[in-house]
Amino acid sequence: MLIHTVKKEARLIANDLHSLAVLLLMPIVFMVIMTMASSQSQKNIQANLTLSVIGQENSANSNVLIALLIAQGFTIDKNNTDNRLAIEAGVDKQILMRQGNSQLRLDISDDLAPQTRLLMTEKLKASLSQLKLYLYMLDTGDLSQDLSLDEQVNQVVESSDVSYLLEKPLAKALHNPALNSIPAWWVFGIYFIVLPISLTFINERNNGTLVRLKTYPISMARYFYNKACAYVIVSLIQGCLLAIIGCIAIPYFLNLPLLPLYGLLLSIFTFITVSFTAIAFALLLASMVSSYEQAIVVGGGVNIILAALSGFMVPLEIMPDNLAALANGSPMYWSAQLLRQLMSESVDHTFWQYTASLWGFSLLCFVAALCIFNKKMRNLTWN
Amino acid sequence: MAKLMQIMLALKQVSFGYKANMPLSVNNISLNLAQGSCTAILGPNGAGKSTLISLMSGLLTAQTGQISYPFYSLYTTQEAIAQKVALVPQDFAFYHELSVHDNLAFFVSISEKNRSLHSNHIKSAIRACGLDDVINKMAGSLSGGYKRRLNIAIALSKQPDIIFLDEPTVGIDPLSRDAIINLLLDLKQQGKTLVYTSHLLHEVELLCDEVVFLNNGKVVANELLNNQKPSLNFTTVKPLSPSQIALFKQPITILENGGHQLKVSNSEQLASTFTVLANLSHDIKTLTFSNSHIEQLYRDLFSESSC
Known part of the structure; x- marks a missing residue:
């Protein structure tokens, strides 16, 4: 049966x-x-890391920040109006001495997924940390002023690299x-x-x-x-x-x-x-x-x-x-x-x-x- | 010579109610079903037909009274008795996505433990119901008539002695209906006991030996159909006087609706009745001649309780 x-x-x-x-x-x-x-998805998120930087004239370190953003995977596109990083006057003083109010404003398109928005914010923070390191290294003489911007940025990226601390995962x-x-x-x-x-x-x-x-x-x-x-x-x-x-x-x-x-x-x-x-x-x-x-x-x-x-x-x-x-x-x-x-x-x-x-x-x-x-x-x- | 009929199923003062505070659906019914007989259970909706058939077929257990199968030994198991009872529901109770053969094979696999008999049971059911031409067709693609036959074939594949049929010819063309009626008459000839419900009363008269009329769970009439006579029904403008009634040679029954009925069994009686009616012609309102005794009885019994 x-x-x-x-x-x-x-x-x-x-x-x-x-x-x-x-x-x-x-x-x-x-x-x-x-x-x-x-x-x-990873590829798509990377493609969404595009932003324009406005108010570059307000900071002497705008170029360095842009180079560091690119090193973090951002694409800088001055025509992008959806995602914008606005640099306001007095930002340099704030970076060095923590004076005044926040001088950077990041506007992210509402169309982006929460994960992408979070990633964008975290990568911007990492770039700003590297900018602080850049300024510190210049101040202490660890970074030569004679180097080109690209070389300086490479050195900062290398100095801030922490991946060697992590054990290499097995390919599973x-x-x-x-x-x-x-x-x-x-x-x-x-x-x-x-x-x-x-x-x-x-x-x-x-x-x-x-x-x-x-x-x-x-x-x-x-x-x-x-x-x-x-x-x-x-x-x-x-x-x-x-x-x-x-x-x-x-x-x-x-x-x-x-x-x-x-x-x-x-x-x-x-x-x-x-x-x-x-x-x-x-x-x-x-x-x-x-x-x-x-x-x-x-x-x-x-x-x-x-x-x-x-x-x-x-x-x-x-x-x-x-x-x-x-x-x-x-x-x-x-x-x-x-x-x-x-x-x-x-x-x-x-x-x-x-x-x-x-x-x-x-x-x-x-x-x-x-x-x-x-x-x-x-x-x-x-x- | 009278044939001695073996009682296959006996009901003795059987009662059943679905809820304690509601009227009984089957109330103190006693009934005997003989081998090779066909019994029709008739009545309006809610009369208790379904409950009575559920009790007889073992779907429900009687609350009081006794249902027995005298034909079988006392030691026959309930399972073996279940083997001898088959249902033919009004709906097509099979799998439309399976072929005719696969449907029969599935049901036979449940009813027959001996696998060597499966093939025989399937073949005999197919032959009896004339399904040879459609054996490999999907059940769902069959015509209404073949679906009805398959519905019956599945019941027959169980090799039952008692078959309960619920309107087995509903919704099919006259030729298919004739084929099914002939099949059921054959089954009677073979000694199968049939219990039949239908609203097609001419089929009941054709097939059945006995009609049990139910209303409100009780048997209100029990008619043997082997001695039927045509009947003449008429109504009058005003009630007939005793002297007018005395003019008729046959006894007159006064019906609940005020009509009169008399039965005629030959042309002589018919002629004399018409002569009397001709004399009363100014008083006659309606006149109908019916050879369907059951239909008339049904109307008489249930004209008030039906909508």
Whole structure:
């Protein structure tokens, strides 16, 4: 019976274009878009570091400041009216003796992302620190006045370089931008199986199939187990397809390092864990809804909220602490972390914590789903 | 020679209510269903038909009274009895995205543990319902008539003894309807017990041996259909006097709506009745001739309770 149930559920999904789109197309599209976006983001931010400097005549050190800004990665464009650094009279005195009010004003376009605005401000501060160092070195004679401006700036940049203090990081897969997006949208797609499951439940209930099955010599609990097993198998097939596309095809076509999975057995175990959790959660939601509209709103809505809380859409590190802490209670986050650890070959003790949490969560969901399903089945009668 | 009928399903003073403070949906009903019989359960909406069928098919458990399957041994398990009962819901209770064969294969895989019998059960259901030509077609792409046949084929693939059918011919063309009616008559011939609900009363008369009329959860009439007679109904401008009634050779029933009904079983009776009616012609308001006894009975019983 299990084989026929698996065949039935697989064919129901395979013959339903909407289900295929939700289970395969949507996560693949998200994987591609978000991986491309994150791999290009650094380049884009750098391109946005453009500003014009006005009021250069108000400072004897304007040229030095501009040279230091360029050394920090800024592009100075006098025609840029969106991002402007205004130098006002008396700035030199303030730099040296901290007298008076602030004499520099940085106007940044409202169109720029908060991260870019923050980066721009921090880079300007770094340039001003280097300007102070420049003036100090001139004063102490560490910097020769006979050198050209470029040579002086190079010497200041070298003197202020602190990168030698940092241990050189190992080249790890963690630095692959795909590592953030691929597991996240992979998990998102796996959890979206809630829609096909809900629709099957609703169809079976609405067209009398469940009433018919209720008169068959099989307990509804056993039918439910079989259905769950069938969907776990369908989910594993979906997971394998997404693995091939996410770990090999997308990185290959985007010219990024591939994302090999760490250990075959551990990978299989992780796939089963993630799939079982997704199915148990989907069964719980599917057993609660009673119409197509509810399935879409509850099934889709809950998954999107969980994905947002899990840092799939906005990185956790830029979320407020309270919101970011919620991710620790999200099964989607646990699932994505398992896959990230597998892909980055950095399986540690948290891997087993997340695994235990997922199994605990899925068992709770499964028992609750079975209770709700059985209760609904008891009330199901002819017509 | 009278055929001895084995009772397949017996209800004894069965009652059921959904809520404690509400009237019973099925109230003290006793009923016997014989092997190879077809029983129609009729009544207006809310009469208790669905609840009664749910009780008979095991979907609900009776709160009082007893439902038994005398044909089966006392030691037969509930699971084995469930094997012998099949439903044909009014809706297409199958998977539209699967082929006819795959639908049958799925349902047979649940009902039959012995895998070597699966193929036989599928084939016999396909043959009985005339689905050979569409066996590999998607169920969703079938015509209404074939969908109805598949709905019945799934029930038959269970090899049941008792089949509950809810309007199995609704929404299909006359030829498909004839095919299904013939199929159901064949099933009766094979000794299957049918329980039938439909609003198409001429089908009920064609198929059923007995009609159970329900209202407010109670059996209000129970008619055997093996002795039907055409009936003549008329209403008069003013009530007939006893001397006028005495003119008729057949007994007259005065209906709830004030009409009169009499049954005629041959042309002689019909001729004499028309002669009397001709004498009363100035008093006759309406005159109808009906050969559908059930339809008339239905109207008489439920004309007030229906909207």
